[in-house]
Amino acid sequence: MTSDIVRIHCRSSEGDTFDKVLVGIAYKKQLHNFTGARNPHKMNLNVLLVGFDSISRMTAIRKYVKTRDYILNKLNGIELEGYNIVGDGTPQALIPILTGTTEIELPESRRGFKNARHVDGHPFIWKDYKKDGYITHFVEDLPPISIFNHRMVGFNHQPTDHYGRPYYLASESRVELYFPFCYKGSKKHNIFLKMFEDFFDMYPNKMKFGFGFHSEISHDDNNRIELFDEDVYLWLKSLEDKGHLNNTMLIFMSDHGARFSQFRATSQGKLEERMPFFTFTFPKWFEKVYPDAMQNFRINSKRLVTPFDIHATMYHMINYDGTGIGDVNNRGISLFREIPKHRTCAHAFVEPHWCACLDWQVVEANSPLLKRAIFVSISSINKWIQTASNQCHFLRISKITRSKQYHANSRMLKFKKSADNHGRIADLSSKTTYDETFYQITFITEPGSGLFEVTVRHNLKSNEMTIGLSDVSRTNAYGDDPKCIKDTLPHLERFCKCKT
Structure with a gap:
């Protein structure tokens, strides 16, 4: 295959037809030969950042039973108990993670606005990883409401080495009768997850940065996560069994809690919207090599953490200069540095509307x-x-x-x-x-x-x-x-x- 996407169309002598768009990771010689700049300051970990829409930490405790248990107890993952969003909806949750900025600080890209431009020029973190020799991959389902296409004009050029959007555009355009959650006999969330497993299979000896976000199954009703808890658990287990997590920082997360439900109208629902599920896992050897960094990570799991800190952490991974205490006046603090205990939402640039710490x-x-x-x-x-x-x-x-x-x-x-x-x-x-x-x-x-x-x-x-x-x-x-x-x-x- 020369392309990640292929359409199969067959017709039997009896007139039966088979028509399906398939996706994988094509072999690209230039990527296997790519090295990037030599950087002695990086931690030499792959990054795999994968999220599902609208899942609060408490919802994960209630509904993500096997997945959460596997992350925390088998993979010795760290769950951020004080993670707080900084804005409304998926773009405001993910743009700070991916760029270290807010949408309003970036060039105008909203459809219907004067001088709106494509988002290619935004300072996406995967660009920094690409310079350091990483192979990059970005996958997002639901093209009409995706992060950079729902309100924004999107990308003008493919943003990463491998890119999932063309598959979703091709496959959904060929569905004569729409079936939610499934595509011609395959569960859509499994297709999504397998893209990353295939990505890691294709580049076993290359550094990799993957980002994926899946919305369809949980966007409107996060109770549905029970339907894919087993599948996500099996996917994580497969990554571990294949050894892919032996040199990978896995970030498994959500953007926010439920936004559109009767539960959201309650005080508990309001709090959960602001505090999504967010976890990190590291290889077993990592703590032996970076004991102070991991000690700070565990301390910070019970401190106020924001999307800006996630970006700072990913940037720190390829610009590592030690640990110590984070500067409370910085908007983003790497989780490898200890976040001061007295940090408030005001320090962290979290507006009162979104702060879960306030006493109303x-x-x-x-x-x-x-x-x-x-x-x-x-x-x-x-x-x-x-x-x-x-x-x-x-x-x-x-x-x-x-x-x-x-x-x-x-x-x-x-x-x-x-x-x-x-x-x-x-x-x-x-x-x-x-x-x-x-x-x-x-x-x-x-x-x-x-x-x-x-x-x-x-x-x-x-x-x-x-x-x-x-x-x-x-x-x-x-x-x-x-x-x-x-x-x-x-x-x-x-x-x-x-x-x-």
């Missing part, structure tokens, strides 16, 4: 400030809708379901600096006072019965209340409601109820 207090419904915050919320949403008002209805609030307030706790305000050289003891002598507070409001809008969760920032000095797009979550599915702007203004989908 219930606000009385007749509070004048709450009423003002509610007005600011719906006014801001309708201001965004204004750009598509000829196609989308303006919204009105039909019901307030929850309202809470937060301001910095006293211990955080008292923190001044570390009282020792190792960042382990906090000096709580600061006289800092808070100058802003936050309101988090959940409400239903009409038309369309949209369920929104909004965080409003109240500056106590200027008395101004503000919200941004990243401070608004749509927590129920909107289906085809925004179909009239889906292709032109996809960033407004969560707000739009089409007029026709």
Whole structure:
């Protein structure tokens, strides 16, 4: 094979036909001969980063029984208990991991926006690995809603040495009758997983970087992960039995918890959305060679960790310069360095709307400030809708379901600096006072019965209340409601109820 993708079409003498698109890893001589730059600072580990959509850590405990048990107990994996997302949806969860930045910091790439460009120029981490001689692979299912194609204009050129998108475009275009989760007798998640097993089989003696994300089976209902728990476990076991994990850092994870379900409307569901399942496994020999790095990793598994830290960790792997204590003022801290215990969401650049560490207090419904915050919320949403008002209805609030307030706790305000050289003891002598507070409001809008969760920032000095797009979550599915702007203004989908 000269291509990773091939279409098989057969017809028997009796008139029966077989038509299927197959995928694998084609032999490419130039990749087997590729060496890259000589780098004495890399840890010489493959990286395999694989995720399934919408699985919180708690959901994994409940539903991912065999997979999670195998990772933690057979592979001696490390689970990040304090992992916290930094934005809404899959792109905001994965872009910081892959680039070390937020989407807003990158060149404009959203469809419907002036000067939008392809994402080829983004600083993807696989580019750094490629320079160091790694063979790269990127696979993602569901082409219409993929990370860089749903709202963005996507890639202009193939981004990695092997790339799964052409397979999904070819196979789904040839399905006369759509069957969820299966493609002509094969489970789709198994096809996805096998792409990476084939990738490792093809390059046993080459350094490899693989990234894959699968959405279909768990995006709308993460209870379905029970359906593939056994298959994922068998895939992991096969990788281990073949020796592929003997020189690989395996990151098995999710982007966030459930976003569209009745459970998400509960306090527990809100918390779980912000704290996805995230694990690391290392070869058995790794801890003997890097004992301090692994000790820090285990400490950090119970500290506040964000997507920026995952990027910093992957970058550290190919630019290793020791361990020590991470700088709490850095947005991303490698997990091979100890994250200071006193790190807060503010240190980690996690906005209050997404921070799972905050203590929100219930606000009385007749509070004048709450009423003002509610007005600011719906006014801001309708201001965004204004750009598509000829196609989308303006919204009105039909019901307030929850309202809470937060301001910095006293211990955080008292923190001044570390009282020792190792960042382990906090000096709580600061006289800092808070100058802003936050309101988090959940409400239903009409038309369309949209369920929104909004965080409003109240500056106590200027008395101004503000919200941004990243401070608004749509927590129920909107289906085809925004179909009239889906292709032109996809960033407004969560707000739009089409007029026709």
